[in-house]
Amino acid sequence: MRIQELQSQFAIPGAVEFEPGQGGLTRMAITTSECAAHIYTHGAHVTHWQRHGEAPVLFMSSQSQFKDGAPIRGGVPVCFPWFGGSGPAGAPIHGVARLAEWEVESVTLKSDGTVVAVFLLNANERALAPWPQRFELRHRVTVGRSLTMALEARNTDPKPQRITEALHTYFLVDDVRQIRVLGLENASYIDTAGGGRVERRQGAEPITITAETDRVYLNNRATCVIEVPNFGRKIVIEKSGSDSTVVWNPWIAKAKAMPDFGDDEWPRMICVETANAHGNAITLAPGASHVMEARIRLET
Numbered sequence: 001m002r003i004q005e006l007q008s009q010f011a012i013p014g015a016v017e018f019e020p021g022q023g024g025l026t027r028m029a030i031t032t033s034e035c036a037a038h039i040y041t042h043g044a045h046v047t048h049w050q051r052h053g054e055a056p057v058l059f060m061s062s063q064s065q066f067k068d069g070a071p072i073r074g075g076v077p078v079c080f081p082w083f084g085g086s087g088p089a090g091a092p093i094h095g096v097a098r099l100a101e102w103e104v105e106s107v108t109l110k111s112d113g114t115v116v117a118v119f120l121l122n123a124n125e126r127a128l129a130p131w132p133q134r135f136e137l138r139h140r141v142t143v144g145r146s147l148t149m150a151l152e153a154r155n156t157d158p159k160p161q162r163i164t165e166a167l168h169t170y171f172l173v174d175d176v177r178q179i180r181v182l183g184l185e186n187a188s189y190i191d192t193a194g195g196g197r198v199e200r201r202q203g204a205e206p207i208t209i210t211a212e213t214d215r216v217y218l219n220n221r222a223t224c225v226i227e228v229p230n231f232g233r234k235i236v237i238e239k240s241g242s243d244s245t246v247v248w249n250p251w252i253a254k255a256k257a258m259p260d261f262g263d264d265e266w267p268r269m270i271c272v273e274t275a276n277a278h279g280n281a282i283t284l285a286p287g288a289s290h291v292m293e294a295r296i297r298l299e300t
């Protein structure tokens with residue numbers, strides 16, 4: 001749908017506008033009494049959420065692409081219907097949802113001042129290649145004093161469907177070497193840093209980042225807290241419908257190897273991803289649906 005059509009159908013004066021974003025891609029700009037946010041229809045991708053008077057919460061790479069068929073680097077990529085390299089042979093990692101153009105289904109300004117925007121990826125009548133099965137995916141984003149994202153997947157295929165997924169959230173930090181991630185103490189994880197796959201167990205201490213970090217914590221529903229001392233804040237990530245948490249920082253060499261990520265940007269971000277990955281794949285019977293939700297708030 002063109003920007004003018006979205007504007008006439010869904011804009012809310014003073015709260016929600018549609019505008020050309022970076023690369024000319026369409027974005028929804030939200031302003032509430034508490035915060036500002038941007039969501040692109042490309043990937044239903046939240047790229048910005050910032051409470052008034054405070055630092056942004058989401059990291060965006062200055063080198064990100066903004067074009068059809070390419071993922072946006074930063075914000076919250078929606079990884080679906082597969083996480084990582086578990087898709088069809090030869091398919092790109094992290095699924096088709098972050099590469100696709102989504103429809104806007106509804107936008108609502110609630111009486112408490114929050115804005116709820118629902119995006120729809122309709123792969124109902126025909127599958128979205130190279131994924132062979134049909135589905136309907138809704139991304140419900142609630143923007144206000146906190147940021148809530150609920151990804152609802154419905155299997156519209158005649159056969160059962162096995163999916164993996166992530167809300168691949170990039171958080172802005174001042175220096176990743178100074179932060180701590182709490183909530184995953186004593187948990188087991190798959191360490192995929194450097195392309196390996198080794199099972200390990202987290203010690204009793206919170207996570208600190210001292211090297212390339214790429215971990216999938218399975219069977220884990222814990223709330224995570226990122227302490228960002230130099231911003232004087234804690235980022236709290238609560239979740240439901242998610243049995244995996246992914247923690248990722250590319251560190252120096254991998255940052256250099258990624259063309260859409262600045263060589264010096266790795267200290268400024270940490271991904272703590274709400275996911276169902278690897279052995280936490282979900283099998284949806286025909287007609288069945290599943291909701292995975294991440295609720296992000298700040299404590300100062």
Ligand code: BG6
Pocket residue numbers: 071084093094168192214215246248273
């Ligand atoms: C993380 C994975 O979730 O995403 C990493 O655990 C991967 O292995 C990272 O490198 C970024 O993926 P992409 O496709 O956005 O470069």
